[in-house]
Amino acid sequence: MxxxxxxxxxxxxxxxxxxxxxxxxxxxxxxxxxxxxxxxxxxxxxxxxxxxxxxxxxxxxxxxxxxxxxxxxxxxxxxxxxxxxxxxxxxxxxxxxxxxxxxxxxxxxxxxxxxxxxxxxxxxxxxxVSTTSGIVIGIEERLTGSILTGAPEFLGIIDLVYVDGDTLVIRDYKSSRSAWNQGTAESSADQLLMYAELARTLLPDHEVRLEYAVVTKTKSPSLQVFEIDADPKRVERTKRVARRTLDAIASGVFYPNASAMNCSTCPYRSPCAAWKQ
Ligand code: SF4
Known part of the structure; x- marks a missing residue:
C-alpha cells in the first residue's frame, strides 16, 4: 500500500x-x-x-x-x-x-x-460541438487536487470547461476508429468522474455536467456527445478504485496483460517479449 x-x-x-x-x-x-x-x-x-x-x-x-x-x-x-x-x-x-x-x-x-x-x-x-452554448472558462485547464487519500495530488488536464447557465460543463474530446454508444462512454467514465471531483471547487454552487465529445476517424466522420452522470456515489466509487489502483502499483507486481487491442499499438513489444521476471 x-x-x-x-x-x-x-x-x-x-x-x-x-x-x-x-x-x-x-x-x-x-x-x-x-x-x-x-x-x-x-x-x-x-x-x-x-x-x-x-x-x-x-x-x-x-x-x-x-x-x-x-x-x-x-x-x-x-x-x-x-x-x-x-x-x-x-x-x-x-x-x-x-x-x-x-x-x-x-x-x-x-x-x-x-x-x-x-x-x-x-x-x-x-x-x-464547435460552438458552446455557454461561457468558456478553461481550455486545456490544468487542475490539481488532493482527492485520493494518502496519495500525491491528482492532476487533470481538462480539454474544455464552460459555464452553461447554472451548470459547469467538463468536456473531454476523444477521437475513435468507430462510433461510440452510451455503453462505450460509460466504460470510459472514470476519467471524467475524477475530473468532476477536481472541478467541484471551481464553482461550488453549480451543477456539474460531464461530457465526452467523440469525433470518428471514418470515411464520413461524425461528432457525438455523451453525457456521464456525475452522481456523487459514482465519483466516490471511482476514487476508491483509483486509490486501490495506486496500491496495486505500489505493490510492485507488474505482469503483461496481452490482448490484440492492448498490444497492437504498444511501443514496448520487444522488451515485453524479452521480459522474464
Ligand atoms: S506488448 Fe505491451 S501491452 Fe502487450 S502485454 Fe506486452 S507490454 Fe503489455
Missing part, C-alpha cells in the same frame, strides 16, 4: 507515483490496461520503439480543436479549416520529431492521413 512512510521525501512532501509529484489519469489507465506497459513507461522510462499513426492523429486533431476554442475565447472569431489544419500539422511534426519511428496502419500513409484530418475537421466545424 502507498502509505505515508513509503512515500515521504526528505523534505517531508509525499513523493508521487513513479517519482512524479502527481498522479494522472494516464498513469492509472496505463496500469489498468497493462501493468507491464506501465512499468516500461513510467518506471523503466524506456524509449518507445515507435508511435502509432493513430495516436498521432488523435493528438493532432486534439491540438486543432484546442486552437479553434482558443480563437473563439481570445478574439471571438472562428478559426478557418486551413488554420486548424496548420495546427494539426504543427502538432504532427512536433510528435514525429520526438519519435524514433511513426508506424502507419496497413492502408495508411501521410496522404491518407491528410485527407482523414481534413474530413474530421470539416465534420467538427459543421457540428454543434
Amino acid at each position: 502507498i502509505g505515508q512512510d513509503q512515500n515521504q521525501r526528505s523534505n517531508g512532501k509525499p513523493e508521487g507515483v513513479a517519482g512524479r509529484d502527481f498522479v494522472s489519469w494516464s498513469q492509472l489507465s496505463t496500469f489498468r490496461q497493462c501493468p507491464l506497459k506501465y512499468r516500461f513507461r513510467y518506471l523503466d522510462r524506456l524509449e518507445p520503439e515507435f508511435v502509432a499513426s493513430s495516436l498521432l492523429v488523435g493528438s493532432s486533431i486534439h491540438r486543432a480543436i484546442e486552437y479553434h476554442h482558443r480563437r473563439q475565447l481570445e478574439s471571438n472569431t472562428q478559426a478557418t479549416l486551413d488554420e486548424m489544419l496548420d495546427a494539426f500539422w504543427d502538432e504532427w511534426r512536433c510528435r514525429v520529431e520526438e519519435s524514433r519511428e511513426v508506424r502507419f496502419g496497413k492502408t495508411e500513409d501521410v496522404n491518407s492521413i491528410a485527407k482523414l484530418a481534413e474530413r474530421m475537421l470539416v465534420a467538427f466545424i459543421a457540428s454543434d
Whole structure:
C-alpha cells in the first residue's frame, strides 16, 4: 500500500507515483490496461520503439480543436479549416520529431492521413460541438487536487470547461476508429468522474455536467456527445478504485496483460517479449 512512510521525501512532501509529484489519469489507465506497459513507461522510462499513426492523429486533431476554442475565447472569431489544419500539422511534426519511428496502419500513409484530418475537421466545424452554448472558462485547464487519500495530488488536464447557465460543463474530446454508444462512454467514465471531483471547487454552487465529445476517424466522420452522470456515489466509487489502483502499483507486481487491442499499438513489444521476471 502507498502509505505515508513509503512515500515521504526528505523534505517531508509525499513523493508521487513513479517519482512524479502527481498522479494522472494516464498513469492509472496505463496500469489498468497493462501493468507491464506501465512499468516500461513510467518506471523503466524506456524509449518507445515507435508511435502509432493513430495516436498521432488523435493528438493532432486534439491540438486543432484546442486552437479553434482558443480563437473563439481570445478574439471571438472562428478559426478557418486551413488554420486548424496548420495546427494539426504543427502538432504532427512536433510528435514525429520526438519519435524514433511513426508506424502507419496497413492502408495508411501521410496522404491518407491528410485527407482523414481534413474530413474530421470539416465534420467538427459543421457540428454543434464547435460552438458552446455557454461561457468558456478553461481550455486545456490544468487542475490539481488532493482527492485520493494518502496519495500525491491528482492532476487533470481538462480539454474544455464552460459555464452553461447554472451548470459547469467538463468536456473531454476523444477521437475513435468507430462510433461510440452510451455503453462505450460509460466504460470510459472514470476519467471524467475524477475530473468532476477536481472541478467541484471551481464553482461550488453549480451543477456539474460531464461530457465526452467523440469525433470518428471514418470515411464520413461524425461528432457525438455523451453525457456521464456525475452522481456523487459514482465519483466516490471511482476514487476508491483509483486509490486501490495506486496500491496495486505500489505493490510492485507488474505482469503483461496481452490482448490484440492492448498490444497492437504498444511501443514496448520487444522488451515485453524479452521480459522474464
Ligand atoms: S506488448 Fe502487450 S502485454 Fe506486452 S507490454 Fe505491451 S501491452 Fe503489455
